[in-house]
Amino acid sequence: DGGITQSPKYLFRKEGQNVTLSCEQNLNHDAMYWYRQDPGQGLRLIYYSQIVNDFQKGDIAEGYSVSREKKESFPLTVTSAQKNPTAFYLCASSMEPDAKNIQYFGAGTRLSVL
């Protein structure tokens, strides 16, 4: 089955710790995205990548980092600089980074702070 796999489903972060959220897609899509979801605020874009080995900051990139070394993988690291990391994180992909391309979403990772 083609799709987007996010892992883990739940993640806990200790004070001062970096944690990495995994996102893998087998749809052969060029573009990948990370969104953060907080209650009542919709989804906000953290980072996006239009092609392998390239990525750009979204609206709320501070305290986060990403890499895109492989077409199918786009991991997100929540660093200790992110002071309020508790949220639901969603990864998405689209065939091309063009507005007519539908974004497909993974099932999400819920991050909480211990």
Next chain:
Amino acid sequence: AQSVTQPDIHITVSEGASLELRCNYSYGATPYLFWYVQSPGQGLQLLLKYFSGDTLVQGIKGFEAEFKRSQSSFNLRKPSVHWSDAAEYFCAVPKAAGNKLTFGGGTRVLVKP
């Protein structure tokens, strides 16, 4: 800057009743428009999309939406809701460069038996 507004944070509807969710956008040109649905603790699923042409678009699960340029709106409707329609619904507009989606704040729909 483009923006998307969903005025209703929560809507409660009885099973079998009709449903309408509002979406207003602010955009320089005629935008592409999407409606997504999110079940609790899950990712988002595309319900329908509008690119151009017929302003009434049909989607999955019996949903439809109407684009009204004069009102900058793209409201989502369903004639008769089912208990399984209880979810959160998001309206979204993509930016052409990079296909970055701007989302509304979402409307949570509760369905009463």
